[in-house]
Amino acid sequence: MSETSLQDRLGYQSLFLGVVVFVTCALLAFAYQMTREPIRLALENDLLNNFSQVLPAEIYDNNLLETKTDIQAPWGEFSWYQASLNDEVTGVVFPLTAYGYAGDIEMLIAVRSNGEISGVRVLVHRETPGLGDKIEVSRDPWITEFNGLSLQDPPPSDWGVKKDGGVFDQFTGATITPRAVVAAIKRGLEFFEAEKATFLTPVALSEE
């Protein structure tokens, strides 16, 4: 039997395809095992790096990742992290989503135990380059204006961009983006006030 006629048989073809799929799957499974740990570490490092941007190093000495807890907010469930210094809760870090001009803007906010904002950063967004992307701290210091503010200062009615009668600057040519960011931060602070008891009770660390 010649090679070509063997290759024309249905059995050979399915077997060949099967072998190829089996080999590639085995390869992928192996690679997955090899890269799982580095990928997890990279993600953790990234998260810790983000934490260090919103939370000054001197107000916490615990491993934030260990305090990961889930909570239900009006806009959905998310994970938050608790910062403490000498076993005293000093603040919390949690993600926020603003609904910007071009989709969701993912942010991270850290609130001190007294309700003041320690820091806010935009992590992922698709706002227009050159206009809305000034919310990135690497392009414009605008987002650092929020440091030290709380719902008492300025009062809740002033939490808006200047165009809406609030106290925050909008950007030339972009009002929707900063408006969305301000609204999300206000929403986050209000949620912190509402759930203060939960947020400021020391999280029981699960023993590994």
Next chain:
Amino acid sequence: MTDYSRLAKNGLWTNNMVFAQLLALCPVMAVTGTATNGLGMGLATFFVLVGSNLVVSLIRHWVSQAVRIPVYIVIIATLVTLTDMLINAFAYELYKVLGLFIALIVVNCAILGRAEAFASKNTLWDTLVDSTMMGIGLTWALVMIGAFREILGSGTLFANADLLLGESFGFLEITLIPDYKGFLILLLPPGGFIAVGFLLVAKRWIDQRLSKDKKEPTESAGCSVEGHGA
């Protein structure tokens, strides 16, 4: 030797994936906002192209005609997934930039096209030469488009090169035009089309000049460019 130089010329210039075949335009438009991103995408595609074509060439005697396309696609998809996992694990900063687009390599018809048109019919060595040249051709095309858009769009060149190549390549980062206000449209998707258009014109122009040098009177009557030698 002539055969290899023909393969090289094909891949790098005459039959360049982007500038001649006009394939792979999806990743081209999507990621070439900066020269660095273009380079990263080019290298990732290069790896997948060479790897998959070598495997296809290796098993070409056993693949039957009827199932060859699914076999090629499985091989390409596997290599793309491997690339994706490796970049995610060991170059996370780059992954944050390119991550979304690496999966797109799998639908890059240029790779399947090369497997079908060349690798499945030629020896391992010839395939290595061909796919390397095609890959380099694609990479330089992406870097060119990225550089074009980056220089005119934001006034820099190879910004963030250290994320891709390591700290020691930080010197590549050049701010060409300080205090540049930026030219937004080139960074947005339409800028990709504009950049490719201009570079295609440039390539056609060079090609015409070259063929003019070879045989004096050309048939193209409309071309009235004054010749000063190429």
